[in-house]
Amino acid sequence: MKKASILMIVGPLFLLGLYIFPLWNIMLGAPQYPDPLGLNIHINGLQGMNEFDIQNIDGLNHYIGMQTLPKVEDMWEFGTFPTIIGIMVALGVLIGILGYFNKVGYKWFLGWFILMSILGLLGMYDFNAWMIDYGTNLDPNAIMKLTNPDGTPMTYKPPLLGHVKMLNFDVTSMPSIGAWLMFVGMMLTLAASYLGWKNTKKQ
Template sequence: MKKAGIIMIIGCLMLLGLFKFPLWNIMLGAPQYPDPLGMNIFIDGIKGVKEFDIQNIDGINHYIGMKKIPKPDQMWEFSVFPIVIGSMVALGVIIGILGVFKKVSPYWFLGWLGVMAVLGILGMQDFNNWLTEYGTDLNPHAIMKMTYPDGTPMTYKPPLFGHQKMLNFNVDSYPAAGAYLMFFGMLLTLVAFFLGIKKSHKKQLL
């Protein structure tokens, strides 16, 4: 159980990477922008990949009636997510330490992973809802009013994952370094669970 507990601790600590690295990345490329514009989504705010990317994206969006990219204090998620991640890291480390000293069973590792997975799914759903609102709640007095062939107003929801063509822009949306660190950390907690179970079964056979 000692090795399983240590792996559990390491896995949980990897989530601290979310405080440093972006969780998601969205890039916009077009003929007039040979150097694509991009924004990195962190757990505490949205930043441009380059210094003036956010300003340029807001400028483009203004013409088609999209809102400005929100500041950290304009979305409750940017205040809550750091607290949630920090709390889950602390809880996971405590469970891992208890595992090292054989005070809890490996199923506590699995329980932590289950809670983290549910929180991750809820977070992705919330992110997708924001993208939907961001791309569909348009200013009716916008300078440019684009429509689909049937006459309905065009929407500009960026993809949650993958590539999408919007007007003359190619939009790519993919996980960033923080998401990969989180995934690998959660994978380590699963490894810790199976290692702990294997160790427990060996003891029962002796």
């Protein structure tokens, strides 16, 4: 059980990388931009990959009626997510320590993994809902009003994951370093649950 508990202690610590590295990344490439515009999504705000990326993205969005990119104070998520991650890290480490001293069993390890998975899915749902609003709630007085072939207004929702063509832009949305660190940490806690279960079966 001690090996499993050590994994349970180490796993949640990988989530601390979310305070340093971006969770997600969106890239916009077009012929007029030899260097693609990039947007790094952190748990506590947005950052351009280059100095003027956010300014340039907001400039492009203005023409088609999209909202400006939100600042920290514009979204409750940027204030709440860091707190949730901190609580989950502390809870995971505490469960691992208690497991090391045989105070709790592997079910607690699995419970932490399930709870973190649910929170992660809720976070992705919220992120996708924001992108839907961001790409479809357009200013009716925009300079450019583009329509689809069937006459409906064109929308500009970035993909949650993968690539899509928007006008002459190639838009790619992918997990970034923070997301991969979180994935590794969660897999370690799942491995801890499995080792704890095997140990219980042997006993």
